Amino acid sequence: MKILVLNSGSSSLKYQLFEMPNEQALCTGLVDRIGLEHSSITHKTFFKGKESKHQVELAIPDHEGALLRVTELLKDPKVGVLKDNTEIEAIGHRVVHGGEQFAATTLITEEVKAKIKGLFALAPLHNPPNYLGITVAERVFPQAKQVAVFDTAFHQSMPALAYRYALPKSMYTDLGIRAYGFHGTSHQYVSKKASEYLNNSKAKIITIHLGNGCSMTAVDSGKSVDTSMGLGPMGGLVMGTRAGDIDPSIIFHLINERGFSAQEVNDILNKKSGLLGLSGLSDMRDVKNAITEGSPDAKLAYELYAYRIQKYIGAFAAVLKGLDAIVFTAGVGENDADMREAVCKNMDFFGIMLDTKLNRAGNKNIREVNKSSSAVKILVIPTNEELEIGQQTFELIRK
Ligand SMILES: Nc1ncnc2c1ncn2[C@@H]1O[C@H](COP(=O)(O)OP(=O)(O)O)[C@@H](O)[C@H]1O
Ligand SMILES: CC(=O)OP(=O)(O)O
Numbered sequence: 001m002k003i004l005v006l007n008s009g010s011s012s013l014k015y016q017l018f019e020m021p022n023e024q025a026l027c028t029g030l031v032d033r034i035g036l037e038h039s040s041i042t043h044k045t046f047f048k049g050k051e052s053k054h055q056v057e058l059a060i061p062d063h064e065g066a067l068l069r070v071t072e073l074l075k076d077p078k079v080g081v082l083k084d085n086t087e088i089e090a091i092g093h094r095v096v097h098g099g100e101q102f103a104a105t106t107l108i109t110e111e112v113k114a115k116i117k118g119l120f121a122l123a124p125l126h127n128p129p130n131y132l133g134i135t136v137a138e139r140v141f142p143q144a145k146q147v148a149v150f151d152t153a154f155h156q157s158m159p160a161l162a163y164r165y166a167l168p169k170s171m172y173t174d175l176g177i178r179a180y181g182f183h184g185t186s187h188q189y190v191s192k193k194a195s196e197y198l199n200n201s202k203a204k205i206i207t208i209h210l211g212n213g214c215s216m217t218a219v220d221s222g223k224s225v226d227t228s229m230g231l232g233p234m235g236g237l238v239m240g241t242r243a244g245d246i247d248p249s250i251i252f253h254l255i256n257e258r259g260f261s262a263q264e265v266n267d268i269l270n271k272k273s274g275l276l277g278l279s280g281l282s283d284m285r286d287v288k289n290a291i292t293e294g295s296p297d298a299k300l301a302y303e304l305y306a307y308r309i310q311k312y313i314g315a316f317a318a319v320l321k322g323l324d325a326i327v328f329t330a331g332v333g334e335n336d337a338d339m340r341e342a343v344c345k346n347m348d349f350f351g352i353m354l355d356t357k358l359n360r361a362g363n364k365n366i367r368e369v370n371k372s373s374s375a376v377k378i379l380v381i382p383t384n385e386e387l388e389i390g391q392q393t394f395e396l397i398r399k
């Protein structure tokens with residue numbers, strides 16, 4: 001059975017086609033910079049274990065155009081993997097915000113779509129493109145079952161102590177103001193892999209997802225018990241363009257005393273802060289190059305990013321009342337050995353002792369980079385949100 005997975009971001013579309021149940025990826029791809037002048041598509045196919053890469057640059061105005069172009073590529077006589085759209089039995093969609101309505105993967109109906117739409121205000125950068133991806137897929141693949149896998153679902157196991165804010169009760173009961181948490185598919189995937197690796201289903205683990213968006217989760221016995229993001233995907237860690245934790249009085253100071261509009265402040269916190277705000281660069285590779293060139297701003301951005309992660313390790317070790325492993329994942333977590341070193345620096349008190357040599361030994365698979373005397377395992381585990389979405393979609397539709 002063929003399952004297509006779609007991950008629509010604010011300016012990108014990631015996709016992967018799986019043959020199930022053997023979880024074989026037939027192709028994977030990324031449409032980048034949607035809506036900008038030079039969009040690009042990177043499309044990779046895997047045939048008998050051999051990878052072929054195909055790259056095109058062209059203008060793609062919106063997500064509808066992106067998905068239509070991907071459909072053409074999937075059926076392309078040269079680089080395609082399908083003969084006909086009807087070969088796809090199900091499409092698994094990443095949906096970022098599922099509110100309290102969705103604690104599990106769900107078959108998409110008109111009612112489900114209405115609820116996803118109702119959550120636009122809580123995740124304005126993510127839910128609208130996710131929703132659009134669903135409506136376009138319904139049109140292009142009318143025979144396929146459409147399934148939603150929510151970033152928030154894994155965190156629905158958090159206790160009230162972790163998800164409630166100390167605000168008037170009606171804010172929660174009437175308006176749904178609480179912490180939801182995000183990147184749940186990734187935290188779930190890597191924590192499962194870590195438990196298997198440790199051969200301990202009761203392990204206490206901190207998962208550290210460092211992509212464009214960044215978040216950390218305290219996982220106890222396979223369940224999320226606390227996480228660094230809250231109502232929306234803005235709080236917690238320093239990210240590419242998002243500030244993470246700030247004192248809320250800053251917002252009112254900017255609006256009431258400094259003449260910014262609420263929209264401007266929202267824009268600053270989402271799109272102009274984080275690494276970009278501190279250093280002028282949002283991509284970690286660029287920040288590192290700037291450090292090499294001697295930029296003190298880039299150095300501060302790098303160190304602040306690591307410092308915030310250390311702070312959350314301390315907090316989550318206290319939440320878990322013990323710690324078996326920390327897991328680094330996503331673009332920065334998997335690839336940036338210097339960042340792992342900065343995060344683990346002087347953390348012996350917590351039983352975290354990095355082996356600097358192992359840390360630099362590149363290898364794509366799950367690996368252990370701690371000293372043998374370290375009480376806490378330090379693991380690097382490549383995340384695969386698309387595979388997790390594919391697996392959950394398959395599980396749901398075969399029932
Ligand atoms: N070798 C590397 N060293 C440092 N950072 C890297 C490296 N490779 C990728 N990254 C960083 O990873 C981030 C993107 O992570 P990714 O998980 O792909 O994000 P997303 O899925 O949220 O778009 C970028 O900041 C990028 O610079
Ligand atoms: C929820 C979130 O921050 O997602 P991303 O990292 O894909 O922006």
Ligand SMILES: [Mg+2]
Pocket residue numbers: 211212213
């Ligand atoms: Mg991501």
